Amino acid sequence: MSFTHNDPGSALDAAAFEQTIEGKEARLYRLSNGKGLHVAITNYGARLVALYTRDRDGAWRDVVLGFDKLQGYLDDGDYHGAIVGRYANRIARGRFSLEGRDYTLAINNAPNHLHGGKKGFNAAVWDVVSASERELVLQYISPDGEEGYPGTLSLTVHYRLADDDRLEIHFLANTDAATVLNVTNHAYWNLNGQGSGPVLEHxxxxxxxxxxxxxxxxxxxxxxxxxxxxxxxxxxxxxxxxxxxxxxxxxxxxxxxxxxxxxxxxxxxxxxxxxxxxxxxxxxxxxxxxxxxxxxxxxxxxxxxxxxxxxxxxxxxxxxxxxxxxxxxxxxxxxxxSVLLRPGQVFQSRTDFVFPGAAK
Structure with a gap:
């Protein structure tokens, strides 16, 4: 089994990611900085599908676990590559209080609430705000009461490739009522390449x-x-x-x-x-x-x-x-x-994954 790729730009079939879900079009988008990074993203769950970078021998390797068809993500219970929310990670017993009110969330990781519930941001088709060679901007509007969370939340994620082989992920959000917010990207990494075995020697x-x-x-x-x-x-x-x-x-x-x-x-x-x-x-x-x-x-x-x-x-x-x-x-x-977000406030968060070149 080879874990290297000659042409990362053609390693995935875009047609396998095209599907209409609840009236919205899911697709595959490709980004490249023309140097050491190629990335594939689907707007279903705003998921990072693949990231190709060069190994110590100059060969391309895909270092993100994922699927080569949209159906794999529709069936996925492990949040591969997804933006998860409204609350990433666990909330005990699916309950919390905010400004004098009690809220009850789905128990989808018994006995707790995990990654936004039974249908979190990972299971939504995000709107495409803009798409270019280096940047993809996606937006999701989470309505008041979705999965038990208060307030209508508008969340935008920017995926951008920089010249220094950096994948930047920027989040911007606002709400019309007090809510809690914690979002992240849930990529599974194997820097030897997907399918190369356990990561225990990393x-x-x-x-x-x-x-x-x-x-x-x-x-x-x-x-x-x-x-x-x-x-x-x-x-x-x-x-x-x-x-x-x-x-x-x-x-x-x-x-x-x-x-x-x-x-x-x-x-x-x-x-x-x-x-x-x-x-x-x-x-x-x-x-x-x-x-x-x-x-x-x-x-x-x-x-x-x-x-x-x-x-x-x-x-x-x-x-x-x-x-x-x-x-x-x-x-x-x-x-x-604190994870509290109130009306009039702007939530901002940024995470960069930087690939400074392979160690010899």
Whole structure:
């Protein structure tokens, strides 16, 4: 099996992504910076379908797990490449209170609410505001009461490729009533190329001195725990799999890593959050964000049940996610950074995935 591509611009059939869903047209869009990045995105769920970059030998590799037909995403329960919301990650028991009112959300990750509910932003056909060679701008209007959330929310996401082999993801949102908001991109990364096997030999750095411990249902306890002396210390590059099977209660809860890391505040608006290197390809990726946290998820619940691009399957731990975010269950955790958005306020968030060239 080869994990390299001669022509990333023609590796996917755009016609396989064309479908009318609830009166809206889903399509595939391609972006290229004419240098080291080619990207494919569908407006169904505003999903990152593929990202091609060059390995240490100069060959193109697709480093994002995904499907080569829209139907794969329609059947997907793992949020491949999607923009998730209205609240990314978990809300305990699907309940929260806001300005004196109680709200009840769907329980779709029992006993909790996950990634916006049974039909979150990942399952919507987004409107295309503009599309060019380097930038795709998508918008979704989430009506008041959708999945139990208050307020009509207007959310725009900008996908843009920069000259320095950087994929920029910008979010802008506003609401007509007080609500909670936490959005992220849920790409599954394998820097050796999709289908190249487990990611356990990848080296990973996370710029975090603390993480948020969770209970057995993966809801934060409210504490901030030091990473020092634990399997959660990635302040120096470590192999993802070096300690993933340690006898640690937190790893047992998540069946591996499925935890929020509290990013160190460097005082910069766009902070370095994480960096990873593929052991076979040498492909390097750095993540910069304006968000206070990042969720490391190591594909612990992938089960080889789905056929992905190029006829490959989604094996357990064959990818990792680095989901920049506010913390899980923040609406119920007054000590966590606020996720409240009120009328008249503009929500802004940015995350960049940078590919500085492969390590030799």
């Amino acid at each position: 080296e990973l750095f996370i710029n975090a001195g603390h993480f948020t411990p969770v209970d057995e249902t993966l809801i934060p306890t409210g504490d901030l725990a030091f990473v020092t002396g634990t399997p959660f210390d990635f302040t120096k590059p470590e192999k993802i799999g070096a300690r993933i099977n340690d006898d640690n209660p937190q790893l047992v809860h998540g069946a591996g890593y499925d935890h929020n890391f509290v990013l160190m505040d460097t005082g910069e608006e766009l902070m370095l959050a994480a960096a990873a290197t593929g052991d076979q390809s040498g492909i390097r990726m750095a993540v910069y964000t304006t968000e206070p946290g990042i969720q490391l998820y190591t594909g612990n619940f992938l089960q080889s049940l789905h056929t992905l691009k190029y006829g490959l399957t989604d094996e357990r731990r064959s990818a990792f996610c680095l989901e920049t975010q506010h913390f899980p269950d923040s609406p119920n955790q007054p000590g966590f950074p």
